[in-house]
Amino acid sequence: MRPYLWSQAGNPSSVHAAGRRARQAVDTAREQVASVLGCKPGELIFTSGGTESDNLAVIGAAKAGARHGRHIVTTAIEHHAVLFAARALKAHGFEVTELVVDQGGRVDPDDLAAAMRADTILVSIGLANNEVGTIQDLASLARIAHEAGVRVHTDAVQAAGQLDINVDRLGVDLLSLSAHKLYGPKGVGALFVREGVSFERRSFGGAQERDRRAGTENVPGIVGLGEAVKRAEADRESRSAHMRRLSAALIERVTAQCPQARLTGDPERRLSAFASFAFADIDAESLLIRLDLDGIAVSTGAACTSGSLEPSHVVQALGLPERFRRGSLRCTVGRSTTSAEIARAGDAIVRHVRALRAVAAPPSAVG
Template sequence: MSRLIYLDNAATTKTAPEVVDAMLPYFTEHFGNPSSIYSFAAANKEVIAKQRETIADALGAKANEIYFTAGGSESDNWALKATAEAYAAKGNHIITSKIEHHAILHTCQYLETRGFEVTYLDVDEDGVVKLEDLKAAIRPTTILISIMYANNEIGTIQPIREIGEIAKEHGILFHTDAVQAFGQVPIDVDACHIDMLSASGHKLNGPKGIGFLYIRTGVKIRSFVHGGAQERKRRAGTENVPGIVGLGTAVDRAVRTMKERTVKERELRDYLIKRISEEIPYCRLNGHPTDRLPNNVNFSFRFVEGESMLIRLDLLGICASSGSACTSGSLDPSHVLLAIGLPHEIAHGSLRMTLNEEITKEDIDYVTDNLKEIVALIRSMSPLYEDFMKKQAK
């Protein structure tokens, strides 16, 4: 393949060279177990503490409020399951939305089998949670609100500060899945009244297999993994020192480069949206037109099947997706697109393209020019499109 244009950064990102360089010594030279008492190994405790501080500073949090995990899915599971267990005496009701990542939705479904009640909020056509619906869903037994910061498929950013204010006003814990947002938009846990926040390293040019859960001081979240005293006795297991170093380095890099990087991403995002909207008929931009992640573009194309687009784009060296990478093997249409009101046949024709700082305007032109041809070719083979055009001509 002579050319590779990677437009699936919502699925995963390339680990930055400086992140790899920072990690390497902890595989070979500084390999000691941080729980050991001799100085060679114990020095890694200080390294972990430094990374914890770096991550906390990025959120306006305290270092002792950051707990390392294996990634976003574990963090989401921990936040929901441990909250349900710890606050069961107060109530059994949880509020979330219909467009959450499956790490949230499937965990909620599991909790329903354990006697908890879950309200799944609708969203508007742009994928935004309606604050009035949230207020109306609150019960005396509500113990947790979990709404994602930004959607992984359509990029819509939620009114997190307002949601946090509602939760605080009613004395309800507020968790947000910030896996897609962290490193892409500034986040202040105090300003947004966030009690718990999930994030993952491989979404911001860090390594896979490492993430964290922010837990505000005073929140009664119990241990998630038993067996040792690591993570202040809340998550047992020998610390992944190379991963933690990589995550901390990636967070530092993301914060330092955020302003310049996201300005470029927004310009190219809007350029891509403009070209597709103007040059490919019968398509729809999914997600909020402005309150969306800087690098996210998601379109649905009528009379086109998403998988066919992806295969043809792949042959041209273009990597994209039709939705969440975690459900890429499913033939069902995206639950997110159905939640914003798209019919099945249009939801099936979706294409998500998520940019990074290395993408150029020339890359966007190459993608758009080829996408126009691909959509036209697929439609030329569609009897539905042929019937539609005949009706249009009458």
Template structure:
């Protein structure tokens, strides 16, 4: 009952605050892990494909050929970014579809070889709920544990593989605590064991280097809106030779594996966005790490705060997850929102209950700590002034909450 009351107060507080908030006056966006703004360069490149170069790429006219070439060029850009062949890139509606297709498509196509899937307890719901669905169909799922930093032990995967294992699906980097998995080693192990290896790279793509050849990756998911591209477009990399069912049946698009008229503006956008991110990755990564270190240093000076997840060298450059002991995350987030600061929490205020983050629970945090944890994620438009404002505002809010 107490949780329901808190949740109701949070909703009322948010509604009241939203009426007063003027984002034109002040906005500090520290929720890049949820979504990023489309870059101006990407917007400029995709704009003509909405109203000038609108031909259907499946048509035979010379006008439509321009759309077809734009898609061809986008595949080239993406293939170069992750070091694969152009015809190994398939376009989807986003990361969730890519994860669904990779997992369902691979296990259903290869079920004559077994019925076992290996994943972790900290995957995105797009993976976890897909595995749950397959479990209802009779597939066996092993959820290998992670340590207190959110990193999986390679030996756990090795010991979990059986003669019935079809697929291992482990995310490249976690969306809540930013932990980066030993992908190269996992891929090598799967290759040696003859098991298909899929990685959800939605949080990693565009932010840390990815080489599918060097890392022994068989399938990889990504989503454009996580790296300054448009929403509604993603890719699934499928290594040549991997047997996988078609996901959407209909026409011949995507070489007969994913039917439907191509989203040409989105495809152009994801190609341009990944190209830009890879060009600027090294410089931007260092800048982002410095801002994160400053934010972390000052927040962790506040009594009762703790860092959740791995050390900084083993997490995404812009990711920071902090536990504010004794303070409900929802209340803290809404207080920040009233000051124009956007962040996020692993717990959700939904249907009259507050659910602890499955990721934070998996790394050993108590339900109370889970419900007191916030993720800050830094991106390209974050300035040092934004960090300074967040630090001072956060200290004021916490002092006010703890003295009332």
């Protein structure tokens, strides 16, 4: 990325040599991403990240399809970049069905089939959830939508680097990516839009990205995205196996020692990096702070709005019993995480959960 910040800082739209070198770098990145997605380079739009890709996909595809109908189907556990984009369309006369999920976070294909209507124009279902790691059987879901003649978008932001994101095998028409989930830079992503899929642009100005997204390209970011996608795919299986071993060890360590811990998400169909829990009768924010002081970085998955802590929409959609709703902890391992770190993190979680429960719960309930 560094040359494209300094010595090769040409604008890819410029015709002179510096501009052509920048254009070449963008083209190379486009080929790198296309080769992992199994699509044509021209089917990719570079964006400012997963949020923009999701917004563009949902709004761009919905508006373009509006003459055929105004019904969109998504799920209750989508990232807000999808969910809020879909809900925003209601003000423009669209109807949105948010499918419920089972306790593990999986969409029932029969529910999707039942939600299809003559005026349905788009289905948007994330390949894997970003709070609990649950993986959907997207190929089957996409088949149901296509049989009804409906386009399919998937948010693959969390799944990329851990799952196969070949667009034909997934059977999707639109797919969102973000570089920073792949050890790439923040603030850059891509949207795949299958050739022939109608799509309405959301930004106006220059004719960049084949007239689908105006504005000078983020050349260093795009170079970083291309390289990150390529490297993530090259060692995806070995890295996933490593992460699977570590997350399984963390799950085992925590659930064996904390009777009041529940694994959240699907026990089998989950991303290898994920070990997400819900603890009864504790506030996960306090747990997070204690772990942070120990040098362990986790998140709660809970949205924090104006000082009041509400369980996240994902935790709510999983239907956890009330006692568990504030105790949701999202742990993820990475390519450089070690077994020793997992042992330390597991012991710290158990120690702090016990301490918090001793303070919060009546003595008989301490586990």
